[in-house]
Amino acid sequence: MNDIVMYTTATCPYCRAAEQLLHGRGIKDISFVRVDIDPQKRAEMMERTGRRSVPQIYIGNRHVGGFDDLQALDRSGELNHLLNA
Template identity: 60%
Template sequence: MPKVLMYSTGVCPYCMMAERLLSQRGVTEIEKVRVDLEAGRREEMMSRTGRRTVPQIFIGETHVGGFDDLSALDRAGGLVPLLAGESA
């Protein structure tokens, strides 16, 4: 399974919903980058994604986007194959 990385904050309900969805799809480990605690990490996230909001989710090298993007990918049947390491 590819590494899952999520830029998040401590009080973000969408981050919690994203974690729940990923866990329902078998993800047991999420590398969390807290942009509210680590100075400079929000700028890193913005330069990598072009977005300012959290969560921003990467599965392997693929930028999935935020919770709405993750949920849409799941509904379209693309999340499980991506988590299995198959190309999106």
């Protein structure tokens, strides 16, 4: 199973929705990177993803994007493939 990394903030409802979607797919171990606590982590996120908004989600080495992107992968069936690769 691939590692999951999620750049997040404490008050982001889309971050919580992404977490719930992943939990619903059996993922219990998610590494959260709080960009609201550490400005260096926000800069790191922006450099890695080219995006400013959270969540930004990585499955293994693949940047899947934010919650809408994760949800689209789930609907297409590709999320299960990524999670189990």
